[in-house]
Amino acid sequence: MTLDFSRQLHYFWALLPEIVLCSWAMVVLVAGVSGSHAPGRVPDDNGDPTFDGGASLGWLSLAGVLLVALFNGWLYSVHEVDQTGMIAVDGFRLFANWIFLGAAALTILISFSYVRRQRLQAGEFYALILLATSGMMFMAAARDLMVIFLGLEVMSIAVYALTGFNRRDRKSAEAGLKYFLLGAFSTGFFLYGIALTYGATGSTNIALIGAAVAGGGASDGLLTVGVALLLIGFAFKVSAVPFHMWTPDVYEGAPGPVTAFMSAAVKAAAFVAFMRVFLVGFDGVYEAWYPVMWWLAAITMVAANLIALVQSNVKRMLAYSSIAHAGYLLVALTAANQTAAAGLLFYLLVYTVMNMGAFAVVLSVSHQSEERLQIEDYAGFGWAQPLLGVFLTVFLLSLAGFPGTGGFMGKIFLLQGAADSQLWALSIILVLTTVASYWYYLRVAWFMWMKDAGTPGHHDQVEAPFALRVALFASVAIILYLGVFPSGVLSFAQASVAGLGSVGGSLLGVGP
Amino acid sequence: MITEGLILSAILFVIGTFGVLIRRNAIIMFLCIELQLNAVNVAFVALSRSVGIDGQIFVFFVMTVAAAEAAVGLAIIISIFRHYETVNVDNFNLLKW
Numbered sequence: 001m002t003l004d005f006s007r008q009l010h011y012f013w014a015l016l017p018e019i020v021l022c023s024w025a026m027v028v029l030v031a032g033v034s035g036s037h038a039p040g041r042v043p044d045d046n047g048d049p050t051f052d053g054g055a056s057l058g059w060l061s062l063a064g065v066l067l068v069a070l071f072n073g074w075l076y077s078v079h080e081v082d083q084t085g086m087i088a089v090d091g092f093r094l095f096a097n098w099i100f101l102g103a104a105a106l107t108i109l110i111s112f113s114y115v116r117r118q119r120l121q122a123g124e125f126y127a128l129i130l131l132a133t134s135g136m137m138f139m140a141a142a143r144d145l146m147v148i149f150l151g152l153e154v155m156s157i158a159v160y161a162l163t164g165f166n167r168r169d170r171k172s173a174e175a176g177l178k179y180f181l182l183g184a185f186s187t188g189f190f191l192y193g194i195a196l197t198y199g200a201t202g203s204t205n206i207a208l209i210g211a212a213v214a215g216g217g218a219s220d221g222l223l224t225v226g227v228a229l230l231l232i233g234f235a236f237k238v239s240a241v242p243f244h245m246w247t248p249d250v251y252e253g254a255p256g257p258v259t260a261f262m263s264a265a266v267k268a269a270a271f272v273a274f275m276r277v278f279l280v281g282f283d284g285v286y287e288a289w290y291p292v293m294w295w296l297a298a299i300t301m302v303a304a305n306l307i308a309l310v311q312s313n314v315k316r317m318l319a320y321s322s323i324a325h326a327g328y329l330l331v332a333l334t335a336a337n338q339t340a341a342a343g344l345l346f347y348l349l350v351y352t353v354m355n356m357g358a359f360a361v362v363l364s365v366s367h368q369s370e371e372r373l374q375i376e377d378y379a380g381f382g383w384a385q386p387l388l389g390v391f392l393t394v395f396l397l398s399l400a401g402f403p404g405t406g407g408f409m410g411k412i413f414l415l416q417g418a419a420d421s422q423l424w425a426l427s428i429i430l431v432l433t434t435v436a437s438y439w440y441y442l443r444v445a446w447f448m449w450m451k452d453a454g455t456p457g458h459h460d461q462v463e464a465p466f467a468l469r470v471a472l473f474a475s476v477a478i479i480l481y482l483g484v485f486p487s488g489v490l491s492f493a494q495a496s497v498a499g500l501g502s503v504g505g506s507l508l509g510v511g512p
Numbered sequence: 513m514i515t516e517g518l519i520l521s522a523i524l525f526v527i528g529t530f531g532v533l534i535r536r537n538a539i540i541m542f543l544c545i546e547l548q549l550n551a552v553n554v555a556f557v558a559l560s561r562s563v564g565i566d567g568q569i570f571v572f573f574v575m576t577v578a579a580a581e582a583a584v585g586l587a588i589i590i591s592i593f594r595h596y597e598t599v600n601v602d603n604f605n606l607l608k609w
Contacts, residue, residue, distance in 0.1 A: 173592040174604045188548030199559035
């Protein structure tokens with residue numbers, strides 16, 4: 001099928017996965033308040049209505065994600081006439097959609113028992129996850145700054161609500177407020193950047209902006225400020241240092257599955273849009289933003305890894321680890337060539353899976369609630385629950401970038417992209433900070449396997465329900481597969497970024 | 513006219529930014545964020561004089577998004593008020609800010 005965006009109807013076909021996902025979220029929302037899922041008549045001790053576990057709603061949402069995945073696969077058979085429509089139908093978008101859908105599916109799988117234990121409203125919880133995912137897919141699909149903005153807001157507003165979802169928990173409410181205030185604050189910068197870029201280039205279409213910027217048809221002053229503001233907006237969303245201060249607090253306070261979702265999928269969506277805007281739109285002014293991005297990547301890698309070394313709360317440690325991974329991914333943006341773009345997609349995929357997996361085990365250890373998150377609580381865990389212990393060890397090794405895991409191959413591909421643009425100093429920083437990160441990842445593994453649990457039966461109540469175990473097995477399988485046979489997925493990623501358009505790599509050896 | 517409009521929008525945006533950074537009341541901070549968004553609206557309208565009608569249409573998008581954000585944001589502020597009986601962000605210190 002060929003799409004010609006001069007016919008409005010064709011936008012419907014181009015947006016079919018997003019439309020199906022939004023509609024499915026509404027179905028889940030309605031199902032959550034009707035029939036057997038309706039709130040119980042008898043209020044609980046706090047006067048809140050009671051809710052049943054809603055596992056069936058979880059499976060319903062999962063079915064929706066699978067259905068959307070089918071439509072996403074169907075889009076591979078669709079071609080667009082020219083590359084200037086508001087909605088892109090290219091491999092880059094579709095590959096990113098796989099990541100978002102996978103992250104949503106894993107989030108739903110690991111939240112079943114959490115939703116039951118915390119007595120959350122299952123219908124609203126799963127519907128918000130689906131809506132946030134649709135916002136991410138809009139961000140990946142957008143070839144227009146305004147559509148990126150709308151997708152960003154659809155995603156962010158859903159995630160603000162998810163962060164403060166556990167109303168009985170002070171920490172969750174506090175995290176929700178902090179995320180909301182800083183997120184909306186960064187939206188202001190992002191939007192102002194869009195306005196100024198629009199004024200400078202006369203368009204919000206990324207392809208047309210790219211043409212105007214490359215052809216010198218953009219007014220310099222406005223464009224410089226616009227690019228800077230967009231950079232700030234994106235840096236907030238991907239939590240790059242020094243715009244990271246919200247991340248540890250929010251990740252620590254948010255409900256566990258939401259933290260997993262945020263640290264993986266939200267970050268992936270922000271990076272995908274970041275890459276499209278800067279590689280396609282602002283490629284012509286690569287020399288202008290390249291030094292800023294260089295320093296952003298370097299500071300993020302160094303600062304996040306150093307602060308992570310001294311964390312004693314595992315959730316907070318994983319938050320700093322996610323900031324550090326944002327730093328590694330920024331290296332790919334700094335390199336701004338095709339190899340780096342493919343490496344970014346590959347790394348996002350691996351990172352999503354291994355981070356979700358690590359959070360799944362953390363959820364189990366914390367009894368599907370917000371307790372037992374200190375590193376001491378992991379003492380002797382490996383021997384008490386060997387299967388979960390081995391899984392967590394694999395995830396931690398992969399996050400650290402240990403050979404044989406997907407995380408290692410991902411870092412290799414990032415380094416390859418950096419080498420193509422001759423970013424030697426940045427590559428060295430990446431390697432050194434990776435080595436430093438071994439300490440805080442392996443410290444958890446050391447507590448698990450080398451320390452005795454203080455009291456016997458310390459880990460008896462740890463349970464891994466069926467759905468969570470499915471997510472864990474899938475994650476481990478993907479990580480080990482990508483660690484041993486990365487070439488298939490890598491060549492798929494390389495094919496996906498073809499046509500993204502970049503000449504950034506041709507500016508070799510430009511130092512900040 | 514375009515220059516004056518852009519200067520006005522820049523002034524409003526800076527006022528909003530400083531408001532968020534200086535004020536500690538969550539609702540005032542939120543109002544300052546709205547001020548930022550409206551500063552952008554002024555910029556869009558000003559720029560649309562030279563670039564085209566699109567800018568004025570974007571204003572409606574921004575207003576819609578701001579309304580949606582207000583709905584969720586005020587709900588979050590109410591939810592935290594129920595826990596702390598205050599909306600002063602300095603009092604929210606369970607998590608290191």
